[in-house]
Amino acid sequence: MQRRDVAVVGTGTVGSASALFLARQGHRVTLYERVAEPETVGAGIMLQPSGMAVLRQLGLEQQVVPHGERIESLWIQTAGGQKVMDLQYAQLSPDLFGVGLHRGVLFGALYRAALAEHGVTVCTGLDVEDLHTHRDGRLSIVEREHRKRHGLHDLVVVANGARSSLRDDTSFVKSVERYPWGALWAIVPDLEHRYTRRLFQVVNGTQRLMGLMPTGVGPDGGPRQVSFFFSLRGDAVDAFRGGDFAQWKAGVLADVPEAAPVLDQLQGPSDLLFSHYHDVVMWPWNTERVVYLGDAAHAMSPQLGQGCNLALLDAWYLAEAMRGAESVPDALFTYSRNRRWHLDWYQFITRWLTPFFQSDHTWLRPLRDVGMAQVTRVPWVRKQMVAAMAGVSRGPFLELLRLP
Numbered sequence: 298m299q300r301r302d303v304a305v306v307g308t309g310t311v312g313s314a315s316a317l318f319l320a321r322q323g324h325r326v327t328l329y330e331r332v333a334e335p336e337t338v339g340a341g342i343m344l345q346p347s348g349m350a351v352l353r354q355l356g357l358e359q360q361v362v363p364h365g366e367r368i369e370s371l372w373i374q375t376a377g378g379q380k381v382m383d384l385q386y387a388q389l390s391p392d393l394f395g396v397g398l399h400r401g402v403l404f405g406a407l408y409r410a411a412l413a414e415h416g417v418t419v420c421t422g423l424d425v426e427d428l429h430t431h432r433d434g435r436l437s438i439v440e441r442e443h444r445k446r447h448g449l450h451d452l453v454v455v456a457n458g459a460r461s462s463l464r465d466d467t468s469f470v471k472s473v474e475r476y477p478w479g480a481l482w483a484i485v486p487d488l489e490h491r492y493t494r495r496l497f498q499v500v501n502g503t504q505r506l507m508g509l510m511p512t513g514v515g516p517d518g519g520p521r522q523v524s525f526f527f528s529l530r531g532d533a534v535d536a537f538r539g540g541d542f543a544q545w546k547a548g549v550l551a552d553v554p555e556a557a558p559v560l561d562q563l564q565g566p567s568d569l570l571f572s573h574y575h576d577v578v579m580w581p582w583n584t585e586r587v588v589y590l591g592d593a594a595h596a597m598s599p600q601l602g603q604g605c606n607l608a609l610l611d612a613w614y615l616a617e618a619m620r621g622a623e624s625v626p627d628a629l630f631t632y633s634r635n636r637r638w639h640l641d642w643y644q645f646i647t648r649w650l651t652p653f654f655q656s657d658h659t660w661l662r663p664l665r666d667v668g669m670a671q672v673t674r675v676p677w678v679r680k681q682m683v684a685a686m687a688g689v690s691r692g693p694f695l696e697l698l699r700l701p
């Protein structure tokens with residue numbers, strides 16, 4: 298395809314990754330970001346083999362993976378210590394593993410690469426409110442303040458996260474809901490490097506889920522860290538903040554004695570941040586000249602740990618569609634078609650699994666604690682679940698996703 302003028306809105310995972318891929322194909326890319334000085338903030342995220350494969354394509358794997366902590370399995374148990382699930386990457390392939398990572402490490406590597414990339418212009422401190430379509434079909438970015446217009450773009454990549462307001466103009470099918478549940482989280486030094494090799498979760502009913510994820514070093518180095526998360530309904534956050542913190546800690550300790558070194562470092566409710574989850578469904582993910590990627594297109598509950606991995610795959614799929622297409626609309630329709638099966642499947646299983654771990658459907662508890670524990674003993678089922686965890690499943694009867 299001939300050289301195009303591309304706008305990318307948002308410098309999160311998918312924004313920076315797609316800016317890099319497209320600039321390397323020779324397109325002229327402007328990256329618009331609301332935050333004036335983007336920072337390497339966030340807690341622990343899981344990098345899966347799928348996401349690592351895309352980083353390898355970008356030449357960034359070695360700038361990211363060594364900063365994280367290798368994760369070999371997902372272990373889930375009840376508060377009473379009964380095993381619910383033990384999924385090991387090696388059950389799919391001996392060389393597979395995940396990486397527990399500080400979000401800032403991934404963000405920093407992608408953002409620095411975008412800043413250094415010839416062909417990418419980064420405009421920060423610019424809050425994009427809207428898109429304006431010109432008579433010839435090209436688009437300008439409309440800034441919130443003063444409604445000032447910027448650029449004349451052949452393609453706009455909307456990559457501004459789950460709360461994007463740029464979906465409003467499109468007429469195609471979409472639903473954007475805030476999930477009633479979210480999580481309190483904190484990231485603290487793992488001074489004795491106790492938390493290694495597994496993502497450890499404890500469930501107590503369907504309303505209490507707690508986890509410890511080895512997270513590697515922070516964006517500026519320093520000691521190894523561990524992320525702690527505690528699921529909570531959004532409408533219970535105020536009660537938590539005003540409640541008895543010592544009592545809350547004692548309750549967590551009773552369910553998860555392994556969390557003691559983390560709890561010792563938490564002094565009060567303000568040491569934990571709360572994140573809401575969103576559930577975004579759209580189809581297709583494009584118009585003639587606009588494409589929606591990452592959380593803006595398909596945010597989901599983080600139960601399967603796929604957010605940044607699906608986003609990285611989106612960027613790669615878009616680049617592949619652009620490479621082979623005659624025109625921008627052709628490329629975008631190819632993108633939506635090629636991406637559909639994998640994304641639909643992950644949205645389906647996420648929606649299906651989440652209530653077992655975070656919901657008011659308490660009757661699901663025995664099904665999970667007994668049923669799931671039994672069913673994951675079947676090697677075929679276990680393999681399917683590991684493939685889903687690794688980011689490469691396309692459904693139980695289809696071959697695994699071929700990675701870049």
Ligand SMILES: Cc1cc2nc3c(=O)[nH]c(=O)nc-3n(C[C@H](O)[C@H](O)[C@H](O)COP(=O)(O)OP(=O)(O)OC[C@H]3O[C@@H](n4cnc5c(N)ncnc54)[C@H](O)[C@@H]3O)c2cc1C
Nearest residue numbers: 307309310311331339340424425457458591592604605608
């Ligand atoms: C600050 C932050 C912290 C996060 N922390 C975690 C975490 O700890 N654990 C986890 O699993 N996931 C976290 N996430 C989400 C995770 O990064 C994403 O699910 C995943 O990487 C997919 O990313 P994305 O690129 O689609 O969106 P995001 O990573 O959300 O990036 C969206 C980008 O768009 C920018 N933006 C938003 N609105 C506008 C606008 N109007 N104009 C211009 N720019 C705009 C945002 O500032 C941001 O840089 C965090 C996201 C953010 C933004």
